[in-house]
Amino acid sequence: MRAVRMTAPGVLEQVEVPTPTPGPGEVLVRVGAVGACHSDLHILDAPPGVFPVPITLGHEIAGTVDTPGDGVTGWSAGDRVAVYGIIGCGTCRGCLRGRENECRTVPVGGVGLSRDGGLAEHVVVPASRLLPVGDLEVTQAAPLTDAGLTPYHAIELARPALRPGTSVVVIGIGGLGHMAVQILAATTAVRIIAVDSNVAALDLATRVGAHHVVPAGPDTVDRIRELVGPAPDGADVVIDCVGVDATLTTARGVVATGGRLLLVGLGGGTLPVRPVADEPPTVPFGTSVEVPFWGTRAELQEVIALGRAGLLAADVQTFPLDRAPEAYDLLRAGDIHGRAVIVP
Ligand SMILES: [Zn+2]
């Protein structure tokens, strides 16, 4: 079968590999669609030894069941499925609480991370990783598993703060950000303020439910402050889907006293947090900072429900498998709007 693999650190190419065989408890899935994620760029850019090589990338997968392995019950050929990409140890404190995304044994284990992923015609996954998607298009189901699930999990963490009428700032309206706006619009009555440096991304934010859009620039904090009021008031929740120094500066510059910063984007910036009372604070008193990772299986089921209800839909740009490396180049250059989805 055809597969797009990281054949050496930083090298992504299409190669021919044997179609894998499902072991006991596993299922061979015919890949219908796989989302191209910024995390894949981090994997490509990681120092040698962090991720296995060669490895088929792709952790945002939907398709149909091809062949269930020995001992698998409940799944038959042709079943339409999404893949929950995380594979935790199953026995640690995090996993036992259903939080495989906070596994204490396997920090970044999963399909397309520690074993072959979905940038291929087929992928083998443990049967426990499958969730039914009903009649959702595969190109819609795939982005739900990460671009949908990751912001959903972050929003779940902040759910008690998302009171009707409060203000939420979403920074970075890319693959995750445009889903975050929709999740907020579908599940809360908050005021949604979207921030991006790209005009097309702000248009997308408006189309999917943002109440206000603010172009990123030197006066971003002032522009948001006009909407949320001066300190110590401000945004109750800020979801930073970028995570570089500039966006983290915006985030801490607009968050309210007692507010919450959700750092979803892995942009490598630094957020200073210094407890002082007698000079301008780095973050307001009472601020909580969280660095959420992906989400839980239960949350993915809820995200799929939002998708099936027509309340959450990725803005999708599709590419055939042999153009996957080009899709990642475009993603790296910031030229993908919404989510790039590869269709093998
Ligand atoms: Zn991802």
Ligand SMILES: [Zn+2]
């Ligand atoms: Zn675990």
